[in-house]
Amino acid sequence: xxxxxxxxxxxxxxxxxxxxxxxxxxxxxxxxxxxxxxxxxxxxxxxxxxxxxxxxxxxxxxxxxxxxxxxxxxxxxxxxxxxxxxxxxxxxxxxxxxxxxxxxxxxxxxxxxxxxxxxxxxxxxxxxxxxxxxxxxxxxxxxxxxxxxxxxxxxxxxxxxxxxxxxxxx
Amino acid sequence: xxxxxxxxxxxxxxxxxxxxxxxxxxxxxxxxxxxxxxxxxxxxxxxxxxxxxxxxxxxxxxxxxxxxxxxxxxxxxxxxxxxxxxxxxxxxxxxxxxxxxxxxxxxxxxxxxxxxxxxxxxxxxxxxxxxxxxxxxxxxxxxxxxxxxxxxxxxxxxxxxxxxxxxxxx
DNA sequence: AAGATACGTCAACATGGCTGACATATCTCG
DNA sequence: CGAGATATGTCAGCCATGTTGACGTATCTT
Numbered sequence: 001x002x003x004x005x006x007x008x009x010x011x012x013x014x015x016x017x018x019x020x021x022x023x024x025x026x027x028x029x030x031x032x033x034x035x036x037x038x039x040x041x042x043x044x045x046x047x048x049x050x051x052x053x054x055x056x057x058x059x060x061x062x063x064x065x066x067x068x069x070x071x072x073x074x075x076x077x078x079x080x081x082x083x084x085x086x087x088x089x090x091x092x093x094x095x096x097x098x099x100x101x102x103x104x105x106x107x108x109x110x111x112x113x114x115x116x117x118x119x120x121x122x123x124x125x126x127x128x129x130x131x132x133x134x135x136x137x138x139x140x141x142x143x144x145x146x147x148x149x150x151x152x153x154x155x156x157x158x159x160x161x162x163x164x165x166x167x168x169x170x
Numbered sequence: 171x172x173x174x175x176x177x178x179x180x181x182x183x184x185x186x187x188x189x190x191x192x193x194x195x196x197x198x199x200x201x202x203x204x205x206x207x208x209x210x211x212x213x214x215x216x217x218x219x220x221x222x223x224x225x226x227x228x229x230x231x232x233x234x235x236x237x238x239x240x241x242x243x244x245x246x247x248x249x250x251x252x253x254x255x256x257x258x259x260x261x262x263x264x265x266x267x268x269x270x271x272x273x274x275x276x277x278x279x280x281x282x283x284x285x286x287x288x289x290x291x292x293x294x295x296x297x298x299x300x301x302x303x304x305x306x307x308x309x310x311x312x313x314x315x316x317x318x319x320x321x322x323x324x325x326x327x328x329x330x331x332x333x334x335x336x337x338x339x340x
Numbered sequence: 341a342a343g344a345t346a347c348g349t350c351a352a353c354a355t356g357g358c359t360g361a362c363a364t365a366t367c368t369c370g
Numbered sequence: 371c372g373a374g375a376t377a378t379g380t381c382a383g384c385c386a387t388g389t390t391g392a393c394g395t396a397t398c399t400t
Contacts, residue, residue: 026313033320142318146196146319152304
């Protein structure tokens with residue numbers, strides 16, 4: 001295996017060393033950036049007695065109303081048993097409602113209630129606050145770079161699913 | 171607040187709508203990018219019977235040899251009881267060793283064994299593979315943008331700690 | 341009518357967080 | 371020197387959220 005760990009660049013540091021440092025920088029920033037952003041909404045969630053799993057579901061249902069359970073499962077990449085628990089709690093608190101699919105009656109379409117939408121909006125405000133501050137500080141050029149690198153981290157097989165979030169459902 | 175991006179604005183679309191879409195795009199890419207990157211090493215970890223918590227500790231100890239327990243606690247932002255469990259397992263498997271701090275004998279300095287370093291290198295190779303592919307596809311300009319935005323997501327109070335990872339310990 | 345699909349659910353278990361309460365060794369400072 | 375702060379470890383129990391496996395029902399497709 002290559003001698004990849006070479007602390008404290010000596011004169012003539014190899015490009016290989018520089019590469020490692022760039023990778024580690026990305027790993028660390030991604031870790032801290034992601035975790036700190038999600039921390040930002042934990043307090044708000046705790047007030048409602050909800051957890052991050054609930055937020056993820058609320059987020060995607062807000063993003064794509066009339067999402068089916070199957071689609072949500074694919075987005076979250078968890079088992080239906082885990083999701084079932086979360087959806088049951090959201091339903092019990094009247095944050096989410098379901099209706100039978102008009103084309104395929106086996107499907108359940110998910111939607112936020114007014115209360116659910118209000119909660120999601122409140123949580124989203126936290127994300128918006130922090131992300132837009134970061135966007136503004138970094139500048140537009142950086143923001144598109146940020147998107148491009150992250151897109152490259154999403155496996156080919158998932159990419160269409162992620163892009164489709166930006167489209168209205170038909 | 172600055173109107174930072176206007177991707178092929180549709181006629182009459184409000185700036186507020188564009189802003190929200192840009193925020194959601196960032197949230198989603200961050201979520202999928204981060205989770206898919208971490209998924210990449212789960213299989214490798216499972217082979218060893220270890221979890222992600224172990225990887226995070228291994229990563230930071232590799233990054234900064236002779237890190238103290240207290241410093242690692244601050245990086246991970248978890249309780250000492252949680253970290254204690256993880257460190258005990260790493261120690262039992264001879265992946266990590268500790269030595270008493272030379273200046274302050276209360277401290278324990280953490281280091282990877284050869285086996286620990288080999289495992290960390292193997293896991294890092296997965297991260298490197300995916301991140302460098304994303305870097306190459308996006309281009310150098312995008313990579314610096316990626317870093318800048320993420321730096322803006324790290325709260326002021328944590329930023330120095332993150333930057334210090336790139337320095338050798340003195 | 342048969343088989344595939346979408347969804348739900350019961351039960352048991354693993355991981356990795358958390359709080360609270362203490363114990364020990366060591367350092368710092370008046 | 372002695373008192374208090376600090377760094378670390380540890381016991382015990384709890385919670386959130388993931389997992390596997392096994393079934394059941396309604397509905398669609400062919």
